[in-house]
Structures are given as C-alpha cells and as structure tokens.
Amino acid sequence: MTIDASPVVLLAILAMTGATYLTRAGGFWLMGYVNLTPRVRRMLEASPGAVIVATVLPLVVRDGIAAAAAVATGAVVMYLLRRDYLAVFAGMAVAAAARAMAG
Amino acid sequence: MNARVKTSPAFWSFDGFALGARLGAPLLPGMIAFGLAVGSTGAANGLTLAESILMNGLVYAGLSQMAALGVWPSEMTSGAIVGLALLVFTVNSRLLLAGAGLQPWLGTLPASQVYPTLYLLTDPGWIIAMRYRAEGGADAAIILGGGLLFYAFWMVATTVGHLAGSLVPDPQAIALDLVVPVFFAAMLVPLWRGPKRALAWAVAGVVALAFYFFVEGWWYVIAGSVAGIVAGGFVDDD
Numbered sequence: 001m002t003i004d005a006s007p008v009v010l011l012a013i014l015a016m017t018g019a020t021y022l023t024r025a026g027g028f029w030l031m032g033y034v035n036l037t038p039r040v041r042r043m044l045e046a047s048p049g050a051v052i053v054a055t056v057l058p059l060v061v062r063d064g065i066a067a068a069a070a071v072a073t074g075a076v077v078m079y080l081l082r083r084d085y086l087a088v089f090a091g092m093a094v095a096a097a098a099r100a101m102a103g
Numbered sequence: 104m105n106a107r108v109k110t111s112p113a114f115w116s117f118d119g120f121a122l123g124a125r126l127g128a129p130l131l132p133g134m135i136a137f138g139l140a141v142g143s144t145g146a147a148n149g150l151t152l153a154e155s156i157l158m159n160g161l162v163y164a165g166l167s168q169m170a171a172l173g174v175w176p177s178e179m180t181s182g183a184i185v186g187l188a189l190l191v192f193t194v195n196s197r198l199l200l201a202g203a204g205l206q207p208w209l210g211t212l213p214a215s216q217v218y219p220t221l222y223l224l225t226d227p228g229w230i231i232a233m234r235y236r237a238e239g240g241a242d243a244a245i246i247l248g249g250g251l252l253f254y255a256f257w258m259v260a261t262t263v264g265h266l267a268g269s270l271v272p273d274p275q276a277i278a279l280d281l282v283v284p285v286f287f288a289a290m291l292v293p294l295w296r297g298p299k300r301a302l303a304w305a306v307a308g309v310v311a312l313a314f315y316f317f318v319e320g321w322w323y324v325i326a327g328s329v330a331g332i333v334a335g336g337f338v339d340d341d
Binding site: 003004005006008009010011012013014015016017018019020021022023024025026027028029030031032034036039040041042043044045046047048049050051052053054055056057058059060061062063066067070071072073074075077078079082084085087088089091092095096099 | 126128129130132133150151152153154157158161162163164167168171179183184185187188189191192195196197198199200201202203204205206207209210217218221222224226229230233234237275276277278279281282284285286287288289290291292293294296300301303304305306307308310311312315323324325326327328330331332333334335336337338339
C-alpha cells in the first residue's frame with residue numbers, strides 16, 4: 001500500500017502540529033520561570049473555572065434554551081449526586097428533549 | 104470548602120492511569136461524535152485517508168482542525184501554511200493556560216516525562232486533572248490514562264468519520280455536541296470555592312461574551328479566560 005499524501009499538505013499538517021504542541025508545552029515551560037507567589041497561585045487556581053465559563057457561556061448564548069437547560073441540568077445533577085456520568089447523561093437528555101420540542 | 108487542600112508531590116502509578124481513564128469515560132460519546140464529524144469534514148475538504156490520519160494523530164486538536172478545515176485552501180501555498188499554523192495557534196492558545204496551570208503540580212517531575220505527556224493535553228483532560236488536583240490528588244498518571252483513552256477513541260472515530268463521509272449523523276441532532284459543555288458545567292461544582300472566588304468566573308463570563316459579540320473569530324475563549332485568571336489573582340484568600 002502506498003501512502004497517498006501530498007507533500008504540501010503534509011507540510012501544512014506539520015506546521016499545524018508544531019503550532020499546537022507549542023500551545024500544549026509552552027504554557028507549562030514558561031510557568032517554570034514564574035515565581036509561585038500567592039497571587040500567581042490564586043490565578044492558577046482560578047484558571048479551570050475561568051476557562052470553563054469563557055468556553056461554555058458564549059456557546060449557551062448562541063445555542064439558546066436547549067443548551068442552557070442542558071448545562072444547568074448538568075450542574076444541578078452534579079451538585080445533588082456528585083456523579084459525572086449522571087450529570088452528562090441528564091444534561092444530554094434534557095438537550096435532546098428540548099431540541100425535539102423546538103422541532 | 105474554603106480550606107486549602109494540602110497537596111503532595113507528583114508521582115506515577117498504574118492505579119492513577121486506570122483512574123484517569125475512568126474519569127474520562129463519561130466524555131467518550133461526545134468525543135466519538137466530534138471525531139466522526141472532524142473525520143468527515145476532512146474528507147469533504149479533499150484530504151486523503153493518509154492525510155486525515157496524520158492530521159488527526161499529529162495535530163490532535165479537533166476544534167482547531169475544524170477551524171482550519173473551514174478555510175482549507177484548494178491550493179496549498181506557503182502563505183496558506185503560515186496562515187493555517189497561526190489560526191491553529193490562536194484557537195489552541197487556551198492550552199497555554201492549561202499547561203501553566205499544571206506547572207505547580209508536574210513541575211517537580213523530569214522534563215522527559217512531562218513533555219511527552221503534554222502532547223496528549225486536551226481541554227477536558229485538563230479540567231479532569233485540575234479538579235482531581237484541587238481535591239488533593241497528586242498522581243500524574245491520571246493525565247496519561249485519560250489522555251491515551253481519548254487519543255485511542257479519537258483516532259478510531261476520525262478514521263471511521265473519514266471513511267463514512269456524509270453518512271456521519273449530525274451530532275447536533277442527538278445533542279452529542281453538548282457533552283463537553285455539559286461536562287464542563289458539571290465540573291464547576293467540585294471547583295466551587297465560594298462566591299468570592301467565583302468573582303473570577305463572572306469576569307471571565309462577561310469578557311468572553313463581550314468578545315463573542317464584538318470581536319470576530321475565536322478570541323473570546325482566550326480573552327475571557329485571561330481576564331478571569333487575572334481577576335482571580337486579585338481575590339484574596341478568605
């Protein structure tokens with residue numbers, strides 16, 4: 001079997017690979033040179049929540065009621081039952097139902 | 104919940120590897136659906152099977168691949184290659200924050216162990232890891248366990264998606280596009296450290312929305328995240 005790939009496309013893929021790995025490794029690498037003061041530690045602790053909200057909120061605004069209901073359900077189920085699976089499953093069920101109703 | 108959790112130095116174990124895979128499992132339906140979509144989008148843009156497998160296996164960042172495929176040029180010039188690399192870097196720049204967040208935990212491990220592991224870094228994998236760490240965990244193998252699980256399913260799903268082409272069902276129709284957002288929202292619950300700390304999240308949300316409405320492109324995630332993180336630095340411990 002021959003590998004059917006164009007050299008320029010391969011080059012593009014390699015460039016994209018390098019750019020992506022730079023983001024994966026670069027933050028960790030740079031952070032190694034930053035002094036871990038209490039303020040920096042608080043910033044890092046805030047980071048997962050900040051990234052989640054910045055990712056999910058615009059998506060909910062764009063998608064409307066189904067996404068909002070799904071996301072809210074996921075959070076509430078997680079709060080009540082502390083089970084990731086159930087939170088995801090319940091959120092999806094609500095989204096599917098809401099979209100089906102919206103037609 | 105406001106008490107600081109005492110954390111111990113990083114280590115690796117097989118138990119952690121298995122735990123990482125288990126923690127990542129709820130996300131698999133969403134990841135498979137997304138992988139099918141990315142695979143079929145690549146095929147629709149004229150990628151050969153080999154090109155598709157290479158892109159999915161090497162770049163391994165679906166959202167940025169979708170962005171790149173959305174502007175995939177019919178003739179690949181050197182300018183287009185630079186443009187694609189910049190686009191991918193922009194869309195994935197939030198992973199810079201993810202890596203930075205892992206430094207206090209993984210920084211004590213040898214670079215020869217950390218940097219290959221970072222190749223598998225994804226948003227959901229990072230969120231799972233940060234939640235585990237916030238609860239006092241130290242086993243670095245959970246990142247590898249979840250990461251390899253995602254990678255394996257991703258490769259199968261994208262390849263099947265490429266071969267199936269237009270037969271791939273629309274993830275939106277079965278709500279699978281919402282698996283990751285719902286999971287993320289659920290993860291806010293264990294990450295909650297009181298209303299004062301959540302101020303950073305509110306700042307992240309407001310800035311992300313402002314960028315979403317007023318700035319074109321993918322900047323809203325990174326702008327909102329950075330704003331929230333900076334705000335988090337100014338909220339004192341209680």
